[in-house]
Amino acid sequence: MHSSGNVIPFSFDLSTLVQRSVASLYSHLVTRPTGRALRLGIESQIGEIGSVCLSVLDFTQVVVLDYSCADEAVAKLIQRYQLADRPADAYFVARGLGEQHRDPIDEVLIRHDLALVAEVEGEFTLLGCADELEHQAWHALQRVRLGRPEDVAVELDATAAEVGTALDRLASRRVVLRRGAPDSFCALTTLLPER
Amino acid sequence: MNIITLPASLDERYFEPMVRTLEAAPEGRLLFDATHVRWADPYGMVGVLALGEVARRRGERAVFKMPDSPDVVSYMGRMGFFEHAEPIFDLNGPRPRSRHDGASDVLLEITPVNSHADVHTVVDLVNRRGLNILTSQLNYPMREAFQFSVILSEVCQNIIEHAESSGWVATQTYNWTKKVGRKVVVIAVMDLGIGFRASLAGAHAARYDHWDDGAALEAAFMHGQTRFHDPGRGQGIQQIRKYVARWGGRISIRSGTARIMDVPAWDEGVPLEKELPYLPGAQIGIVLPALVDASTSQPAAAAGRTGR
Numbered sequence: 001m002h003s004s005g006n007v008i009p010f011s012f013d014l015s016t017l018v019q020r021s022v023a024s025l026y027s028h029l030v031t032r033p034t035g036r037a038l039r040l041g042i043e044s045q046i047g048e049i050g051s052v053c054l055s056v057l058d059f060t061q062v063v064v065l066d067y068s069c070a071d072e073a074v075a076k077l078i079q080r081y082q083l084a085d086r087p088a089d090a091y092f093v094a095r096g097l098g099e100q101h102r103d104p105i106d107e108v109l110i111r112h113d114l115a116l117v118a119e120v121e122g123e124f125t126l127l128g129c130a131d132e133l134e135h136q137a138w139h140a141l142q143r144v145r146l147g148r149p150e151d152v153a154v155e156l157d158a159t160a161a162e163v164g165t166a167l168d169r170l171a172s173r174r175v176v177l178r179r180g181a182p183d184s185f186c187a188l189t190t191l192l193p194e195r
Numbered sequence: 196m197n198i199i200t201l202p203a204s205l206d207e208r209y210f211e212p213m214v215r216t217l218e219a220a221p222e223g224r225l226l227f228d229a230t231h232v233r234w235a236d237p238y239g240m241v242g243v244l245a246l247g248e249v250a251r252r253r254g255e256r257a258v259f260k261m262p263d264s265p266d267v268v269s270y271m272g273r274m275g276f277f278e279h280a281e282p283i284f285d286l287n288g289p290r291p292r293s294r295h296d297g298a299s300d301v302l303l304e305i306t307p308v309n310s311h312a313d314v315h316t317v318v319d320l321v322n323r324r325g326l327n328i329l330t331s332q333l334n335y336p337m338r339e340a341f342q343f344s345v346i347l348s349e350v351c352q353n354i355i356e357h358a359e360s361s362g363w364v365a366t367q368t369y370n371w372t373k374k375v376g377r378k379v380v381v382i383a384v385m386d387l388g389i390g391f392r393a394s395l396a397g398a399h400a401a402r403y404d405h406w407d408d409g410a411a412l413e414a415a416f417m418h419g420q421t422r423f424h425d426p427g428r429g430q431g432i433q434q435i436r437k438y439v440a441r442w443g444g445r446i447s448i449r450s451g452t453a454r455i456m457d458v459p460a461w462d463e464g465v466p467l468e469k470e471l472p473y474l475p476g477a478q479i480g481i482v483l484p485a486l487v488d489a490s491t492s493q494p495a496a497a498a499g500r501t502g503r
Binding site: 066 | 342
């Protein structure tokens, strides 16, 4: 797996992309065909990058997002890059989410047993499937930014071994990145470009 | 000519007697007599279109006799009823010259749902002219008003994904002071397609001892089952139910010979009804009351009974 080297941040403005990807100029992310077209557009652009990349799904301009579109555009996108035979080594972060977007994205991720790093109302959080310790470890790594399980465990009421297992699971869900020294983990948000 | 007398209140409460009359009607031309209609809501108007279409499919266009009340005729015109009734009925009596063209009191006039593009049209229209109504008249915070669009989107997609047919959607606000003590928004979505039983039969019927319309509605409504083997499917109705429950509303789905609903405390509906007169497709009714306190999104009475 690509655990080292540069990770290229790449941003997708979903509102603009949906207008490029779908024949008609839709201003809202609703319906499965719209979500499917959006996903294919993103996959195509990730394919052109040809390197490890951090893909930013920017919802800032999106007003309405329904469950069907979220399932096709977000869950199935994340799912495809979870697979061992994924077409590229892409990580994902959703930005610019409002409270009205949180529920559809959270629900579709849970349905598919997936997780996603997301900025909701300006705060980074972990959406989708993660147990309590995974949530705690993810938030602690957000504060530490880059570190080994023992560095993260200092922040928590858990052993380094327990935290290491949780971070391993988070890495396999691709919501943290193995990076730097052996056994070190990096919060995806540290790789984001400044806004 | 066989006569179906439309009730004074053309709404969901009086839909069943109309279906029963239609089913019992002997062969021959039908007359839908709207003379005495004094009030109509989206469920009633779209329901009459559906029943008229069933009659047309039997072989002969029914006659629609206009309401006596000019106010009702005018309102039905603004809701786009006559435009959609024209291919279905022979309209008998004077009708308004033109349909609604974005009147300020209409949230969403009767709109056909034939494709996913129509769903975009519905969401665009409601966001363009409905947000003000939802926030100012029903006290919905802006975030909840956007979720209203999500409900409409999902419920309309239900037609396209599962009915294998086209349908209609309409929504409007009313003052239900007597029953709910506040304003409500009423949504009606109907199609005359294959219905839930046929849609789900291939994937689920074998697992049931007795597969009928009621079982199919329970499978979809209570358990989120669909004909697709994809865990991402089947969320639409579940999420709609969640929003409706949060806002203290009512949702009913009628399909074939059964109807299932989530019944709020303010309503007296029956959670699951079977052996109703047969009607093809699916007929969905949603009633959402205005919020008491916009800051907490509190409905009047959230507790109720569910379709089981």
